Amino acid sequence: MGEDDLMSSALPPGVQQILEALQQAVTAELERKRRLGHYTVTWEDGRAVFEGPDAPQPEP
Numbered sequence: 001m002g003e004d005d006l007m008s009s010a011l012p013p014g015v016q017q018i019l020e021a022l023q024q025a026v027t028a029e030l031e032r033k034r035r036l037g038h039y040t041v042t043w044e045d046g047r048a049v050f051e052g053p054d055a056p057q058p059e060p
Helices: 003-009 013-036
Strands: 040-044 047-051
Touching: 013 040
Parallel strands: none
Antiparallel strands: 040 047
């Protein structure tokens, strides 16, 4: 059982539907940005991560 399974099983049904709708919307937007060649920004290990061919380079 993964982290998503643990989190979703503890949520009330209405909240679960909202979470699923948000996840679908974000997935669709990330796919759209990928197709257009735009960079994305995600949060990993407490910091912003820029990904894609035109992503800004981090400052040293």
